[in-house]
Amino acid sequence: MAEAEVRETWGGPELRGLWEGAREALESPKRPDRFGVALPDEATRAAVSAVYGRALHLGHSRIMLAKLDRVVREQAGLDLPRVLEALHGRPVAEPGPTGAETTAADPALAALAAHGLDRAPWAEPWLRWLHQYGRIAEAELPAAAARAAAVLAALDLDPARTPASWVSRADLAAPDAPHELDDGGALSRIVLRAAALAHDVDPPGNARERQALWERCGVVVDAVAGSVLTWALPLTGADAWSRSITERTALALPAQLSHRDLAVAPERLVAPDTAIAVCETPRVLEAAVRAGIRHPLVCLAGPPPPVALELLRRLRADGARLRYHGDFDWPGLALAGSLWSEHGAGPWRMSAADYREALDRAARDRADLPNLVGSPVGSPWDPQLADLMSTAARAVEEETVLPALLADLRDRAL
Known part of the structure; x- marks a missing residue:
C-alpha cells in the first residue's frame, strides 16, 4: 500500500487505540513483546480483529507486536513502524538504551546468531523478554542463552508446518544435565517462551499446555509413556528388538511401541511395498487379533499421538503402502485428510460409495446411526464423500463396518 492508502484503509477511529498502543510499545524503553488494547464496542472489536487476523473478544485483548508486524507486512507490504509513520505523520522514535540487550556484545543475541536464529521473526521480542x-x-x-539457542535450533519453529520427525525432550538435554528441560526449570521456561512467540500462541500456563507446545515443536516430553498400538508388523530385522516384537505376534499379543522403542529399533522396519492397514479405533485391531488375521495393522486410537506419526513416517520411508480407515464423521475425515496429505496414507473403504453402502446397510438392519455433528471438512481424495455426509447428516463409526474391514484384512485386499 501507498501511505495514502494506509491512512484510508486503517485510519478510522475504531483502530486508533490499536495503533496508539503499538506505537507506545515500540517506543517504550522496556520494549514489551505485547500490549493491551481496549475493545469497548462491536465496531472496534470487529475492526481490530480484521487487522489482527484473529477473532478477539469485547472488553480488552492483548496484541503481540511480532504478529501485528507480520500481518501488516502481509496486507500492506510495509512493516509496523512504517504503517504507524503513515498513520501518525511522524516516524516511530527509537527507544533509549536499556542495557546490554542493545549492544553488539549481547550474549543472548550472539548465541542466537551462532545458530542462525538471530533474524528469526521471534528473535527480537524474545531477546527483549529475556x-x-x-x-x-x-x-x-551467556551460558543460559547458549544452551537455549542450541535447544531452539533443534526445534520445529515454523508455525505453518507440522513436525516431520520427533525427538525426546530428554535427548535435547545436555548429557551432564538430563533434567535441565524439565518443567519448572529456567531453561525450559525461556525455551518455551521463544517457542510460543514463534508459533504465535500464548505462553503455556500449565503442564498440559507446555506438553502441547513441546509437541508442536516436534518434541515429546516423555519417551516411554506415550505409545502406539500395533499388530503383526512384518519386521525385517534379525536383532533382539525385532525378534521381541515378532514373538509377541506369535503369542497373539499386540505390541505397544513407545518413542523409546523406535529410538532403539533398526533403521529399516519393513520391506518396501509392504501393505500396512491403519485404523482409528482399537476395536478393529482387537477383532483382527481374535480372528487370527495377521495382516499388519497400526491403531491410532483417535487423534494420533506423536509416536504414532513417527511410526507412520518411518514405515512410509521404508516404502510401505499405508491405507487408512476411520470413523465417517468430521474428525475422522480431518484425520484421514491429514494422513493422506502428510503421510501418503491412501483411503481404505473411505469413499462416498463406502459411506452410502454403510447407510443402506444400517437402514436395512434398522440400526440407529448417530447424528453428524461439528464443522464440515473436505475429503480431497473423494470430494463427493463430504458432500454426501453433509446431506445424510449421519455418522458411521468404524465398528459399524467391522465385518468388511476384517474381510479386507483376511484377504489382504488393501
Whole structure:
C-alpha cells in the first residue's frame, strides 16, 4: 500500500487505540513483546480483529507486536513502524538504551546468531523478554542463552508446518544435565517462551499446555509413556528388538511401541511395498487379533499421538503402502485428510460409495446411526464423500463396518 492508502484503509477511529498502543510499545524503553488494547464496542472489536487476523473478544485483548508486524507486512507490504509513520505523520522514535540487550556484545543475541536464529521473526521480542522478564542473572546469561539457542535450533519453529520427525525432550538435554528441560526449570521456561512467540500462541500456563507446545515443536516430553498400538508388523530385522516384537505376534499379543522403542529399533522396519492397514479405533485391531488375521495393522486410537506419526513416517520411508480407515464423521475425515496429505496414507473403504453402502446397510438392519455433528471438512481424495455426509447428516463409526474391514484384512485386499 501507498501511505495514502494506509491512512484510508486503517485510519478510522475504531483502530486508533490499536495503533496508539503499538506505537507506545515500540517506543517504550522496556520494549514489551505485547500490549493491551481496549475493545469497548462491536465496531472496534470487529475492526481490530480484521487487522489482527484473529477473532478477539469485547472488553480488552492483548496484541503481540511480532504478529501485528507480520500481518501488516502481509496486507500492506510495509512493516509496523512504517504503517504507524503513515498513520501518525511522524516516524516511530527509537527507544533509549536499556542495557546490554542493545549492544553488539549481547550474549543472548550472539548465541542466537551462532545458530542462525538471530533474524528469526521471534528473535527480537524474545531477546527483549529475556532481558526484561527472563529472571536470568547477568553472570549466568551467556551460558543460559547458549544452551537455549542450541535447544531452539533443534526445534520445529515454523508455525505453518507440522513436525516431520520427533525427538525426546530428554535427548535435547545436555548429557551432564538430563533434567535441565524439565518443567519448572529456567531453561525450559525461556525455551518455551521463544517457542510460543514463534508459533504465535500464548505462553503455556500449565503442564498440559507446555506438553502441547513441546509437541508442536516436534518434541515429546516423555519417551516411554506415550505409545502406539500395533499388530503383526512384518519386521525385517534379525536383532533382539525385532525378534521381541515378532514373538509377541506369535503369542497373539499386540505390541505397544513407545518413542523409546523406535529410538532403539533398526533403521529399516519393513520391506518396501509392504501393505500396512491403519485404523482409528482399537476395536478393529482387537477383532483382527481374535480372528487370527495377521495382516499388519497400526491403531491410532483417535487423534494420533506423536509416536504414532513417527511410526507412520518411518514405515512410509521404508516404502510401505499405508491405507487408512476411520470413523465417517468430521474428525475422522480431518484425520484421514491429514494422513493422506502428510503421510501418503491412501483411503481404505473411505469413499462416498463406502459411506452410502454403510447407510443402506444400517437402514436395512434398522440400526440407529448417530447424528453428524461439528464443522464440515473436505475429503480431497473423494470430494463427493463430504458432500454426501453433509446431506445424510449421519455418522458411521468404524465398528459399524467391522465385518468388511476384517474381510479386507483376511484377504489382504488393501
